[in-house]
Amino acid sequence: MTITAERVNMNNNSDNNPTYAQALKIYTGRSPLRSVVTSAGIAAAAFGFVVLYVGGLTLLMGEKHTNVDILELCLVMLSASALAAPRTLQTFTRSTPGGKFFRTVKGGFETFRKMRAAMLAETLLMIAVYYLLAAGAAALDLLPLKYGVMSCAAGAVNTVFAVGLGNICLCLKKGIVRITTATLTMMIAAVLSVTITESFSAGSLRTVFIIMIVTDAVLIPLSHRIMINDYRKNHWDN
Amino acid sequence: MTNAIEIRGLTKKYKDFTLGGITEDIPCGFASALIGANGAGKTTLIDTLCGVTAKTSGDALYFGSKTDTDDPELRNMIGYCSSANLFPQDWRLKTIAEASELAFDNFDRERYTKLCKRLKLGDPADKGQKKLYKMSDGNKMRAYLAAVLARDTRLLVLDEPASSLDPLARDLLCELFREYLTERDGERTVLFSTHNIADMEFATDYAIFMANGKTVERGFVEDLKEKYILVHGDAKDVSRAKPHLLSCVSNRTSFEGIAYAGSAETLEGFDCAVETPTLQQLSVGILRKAEEDGEDNDNYGGKG
Numbered sequence: 001m002t003i004t005a006e007r008v009n010m011n012n013n014s015d016n017n018p019t020y021a022q023a024l025k026i027y028t029g030r031s032p033l034r035s036v037v038t039s040a041g042i043a044a045a046a047f048g049f050v051v052l053y054v055g056g057l058t059l060l061m062g063e064k065h066t067n068v069d070i071l072e073l074c075l076v077m078l079s080a081s082a083l084a085a086p087r088t089l090q091t092f093t094r095s096t097p098g099g100k101f102f103r104t105v106k107g108g109f110e111t112f113r114k115m116r117a118a119m120l121a122e123t124l125l126m127i128a129v130y131y132l133l134a135a136g137a138a139a140l141d142l143l144p145l146k147y148g149v150m151s152c153a154a155g156a157v158n159t160v161f162a163v164g165l166g167n168i169c170l171c172l173k174k175g176i177v178r179i180t181t182a183t184l185t186m187m188i189a190a191v192l193s194v195t196i197t198e199s200f201s202a203g204s205l206r207t208v209f210i211i212m213i214v215t216d217a218v219l220i221p222l223s224h225r226i227m228i229n230d231y232r233k234n235h236w237d238n
Numbered sequence: 239m240t241n242a243i244e245i246r247g248l249t250k251k252y253k254d255f256t257l258g259g260i261t262e263d264i265p266c267g268f269a270s271a272l273i274g275a276n277g278a279g280k281t282t283l284i285d286t287l288c289g290v291t292a293k294t295s296g297d298a299l300y301f302g303s304k305t306d307t308d309d310p311e312l313r314n315m316i317g318y319c320s321s322a323n324l325f326p327q328d329w330r331l332k333t334i335a336e337a338s339e340l341a342f343d344n345f346d347r348e349r350y351t352k353l354c355k356r357l358k359l360g361d362p363a364d365k366g367q368k369k370l371y372k373m374s375d376g377n378k379m380r381a382y383l384a385a386v387l388a389r390d391t392r393l394l395v396l397d398e399p400a401s402s403l404d405p406l407a408r409d410l411l412c413e414l415f416r417e418y419l420t421e422r423d424g425e426r427t428v429l430f431s432t433h434n435i436a437d438m439e440f441a442t443d444y445a446i447f448m449a450n451g452k453t454v455e456r457g458f459v460e461d462l463k464e465k466y467i468l469v470h471g472d473a474k475d476v477s478r479a480k481p482h483l484l485s486c487v488s489n490r491t492s493f494e495g496i497a498y499a500g501s502a503e504t505l506e507g508f509d510c511a512v513e514t515p516t517l518q519q520l521s522v523g524i525l526r527k528a529e530e531d532g533e534d535n536d537n538y539g540g541k542g
Contacts, residue, residue, distance in 0.1 A: 017310075022340045029326065029333040094290065097323035103290045104318045105341035108308050237292050 017107035023114035024122070026105055027092065032118070039122050043130035046083055050134070051143055081162050081189060083130060087123045088166040089182050091175075093235055109236050113228055120224055123163055131156040157212040162189030164219035171230040240302060242266040242393050242427035243287060248296035250286050257282045257451045259296065266301075267424040268458075269415050269441050272431040273521050274448035275529075280431035281321065283448070284397045287429075288318040301392065314344055317391035321398035324382040327371035331362035334385050342389055350388035357384055357410065375402040387414060394418060396430040400438050412441035436518040445517060449528035463514050466523070467502050470494040471510035478508045485527040496523030 021032035030038070092112065093099050105111055135152040137143040145151040162185060169182035243264040250257040257279045264270050272280045285291040287298055289307025299305055304312045325334055331354055338345040354362050357380040370378055379402045386394065394415075400408045415428050432438055435445075445462060447455040457465065471479060476493040480486055482505055486495030496519070497505060502512050515523070 016343075018340055026337050026341045029329050029337055031336075094285075098326040098329075099323075100285065100290045100318070100320045101324050101341075104288060104313060104316070106310065106313060106343065108289075108313070111341075 018105075018111050018114065020114045020118040020121075023107070023111045024118035026111060027098070027102060027115040028119075035122055036125060039126040040129045042083060043126045044133060047130050047133045047137075051137055055142075081159055081187065083126055084123050084159055084163050085166065085182065087119055087126075088163050089170065089179065090119070091170065091178075103236070109232060112231070112236070116224070116228060120163070120167075120220070124160065124220075127156060127159050127163070131159075153209070154212075157209070157216055158189045160216045161212065161219060164216065164223040165189065167220075167223035167227040170227045171234075173234070240266045241299075242301060243429075244299040245287070246297045246299070248283070248286060248298060249294045250282050250291060251294045252282075255279070255282070255451060257286065260453055262446055262453055262456060264427060264429055264446075265444055265458075266427050267419065268443035269419060269428040269430070270444040270446060271435060271438060271442040272429065272446050272448060273435050273525070274431075274433065275525060276433055278433075278448040279451040280433075280448055281397050282451075284318075284395055284429070284431055285320075288316055288395050289313075290318065290320075314342060315392040317386040317389050317394045319382050319386045319394075319396045319399060321401065322375075322378075324385075325370060328369050330367045330369055331359060331381055331384075332367060334381060335362055335388075338385055338388070344390040345385075346388050346390065350384055353384040353387055354381070357381075357407070359384065376404055376407060379403055380407065383411065383414070387418065392422075392426055394426070394428045394430075396428070398432060399430055400432055401434070405437065408437040412438065415441045435521050436516075439517045442517060445521075447521065447524045447528070449525055450532070454528040455524050459517055462517075462520055465499055466496050466515055466520055467499050467505075468494070468513045468515035468519050468523075469497050469505050469510050470513075471505075471508065475508050475510060479505055479510050485523045485530065487526070496520065496527075 131152045135149045138145045138148045165185045172178040241263040245262045248260040482501040483495035
């Protein structure tokens with residue numbers, strides 16, 4: 001095996017750090033396109049399950065709007081949280097498989113930061129797909145949600161909120177504490193969705209909704225930044 | 239002779255372990271082995287040198303000018319391979335290639351394919367390729383080696399590359415080291431760790447012995463073999479020989495130990511047989527001595 005001039009020259013091309021999509025592929029092995037399709041597919045499949053479940057439940061109960069409103073909403077919200085959790089809570093420490101390799105790749109910590117941002121985008125996309133499907137189904141009366149499309153909107157803002165809290169939970173050092181706290185957080189956020197949706201009917205729709213959207217808009221970048229800085233301090237530079 | 243790495247007072251502190259003030263030179267153009275028992279600090283030293291773990295203090299100078307392991311050029315020059323789980327375990331050979339192509343500027347896919355075939359892993363493009371977690375430990379290590387050797391690096395740093403390989407694969411690994419070094423004679427360096435040097439002796443030019451987080455001896459293998467002698471004799475002579483031995487193991491009928499070559503004449507006078515030790519025998523003797531000395535052995539032996 002001989003060294004070609006071309007290969008030697010490649011050494012000089014070392015300041016071209018990976019893009020967000022490339023960073024995601026370096027860490028997960030998934031191509032961005034495949035990642036988006038997979039995310040959307042998982043979201044659609046999860047949603048399909050919810051539709052079938054709620055449909056079956058309604059069939060069993062004999063009428064659409066029975067006492068199962070809370071259950072329906074919890075199911076919808078919990079499904080979305082469960083979809084978002086694995087990506088949000090995935091850790092890349094030295095002790096996890098690939099953890100040492102990732103520290104040697106082009107771009108170093110910057111590549112990690114980009115991968116995390118890409119993974120967040122992927123999660124938000126999955127949530128969007130899930131709730132767009134839910135809203136569509138609610139509008140077509142396939143999903144008998146008590147507040148229809150607004151229930152989906154509430155679910156979406158709360159799942160995004162849960163992702164933000166999940167980012168902060170990643171700063172917890174002990175694995176078992178981190179997973180327990182994050183799971184509880186996401187479940188509470190789902191239940192919160194139900195409460196907020198209930199409050200829509202009491203006339204406080206606009207206020208609550210605006211507060212939640214603003215909170216999400218602040219929390220997501222802030223929590224992402226907190227998580228990245230914490231990771232750098234306690235894992236990367238340690 | 240130039241050095242690939244000059245380590246000066248490198249320290250890494252953990253709650254329960256300290257890699258203490260390592261000062262060593264890794265000669266350029268040779269294969270250097272870090273030899274030590276489990277827990278001696280080999281992995282910590284390797285990880286710290288490759289920027290995988292942050293150092294607590296001290297410095298390392300690479301190729302005479304570079305000190306920052308975050309330097310993109312230096313990252314490209316170093317090929318790092320950990321002892322286990324180098325890649326996520328749900329990856330296949332193809333995934334490793336795709337990720338490595340993006341992760342490094344000097345990854346050669348064609349070379350990777352050739353290496354995979356040579357290491358009996360098959361063609362990475364084959365659809366039936368298993369995921370890493372379904373492979374044996376030996377095959378996983380072969381995959382890691384193919385990935386790191388497929389890069390055009392100047393320094394290979396491998397943590398226990400041979401421990402999970404069968405004898406034939408170890409032989410091939412030695413061959414690959416030789417090819418890597420001779421491809422660009424004098425420009426490339428291999429640094430690998432091992433706790434069992436016997437199978438890698440053929441591939442080792444320079445050895446550094448570690449115990450309790452410190453280096454205790456170092457030198458070119460040929461120089462070490464001149465510096466030390468292997469001594470053995472009857473059990474009745476052990477008490478006379480012992481003061482001249484650095485370390486010794488005995489049973490009811492015989493004893494064996496190592497000593498400085500300067501003691502050869504004296505020991506021969508005690509009816510002891512004196513031989514040139516193998517690297518494996520040297521390792522056992524030196525590490526046993528280090529173990530006996532406990533933690534106050536950082537000045538043992540001096541530079542070889």
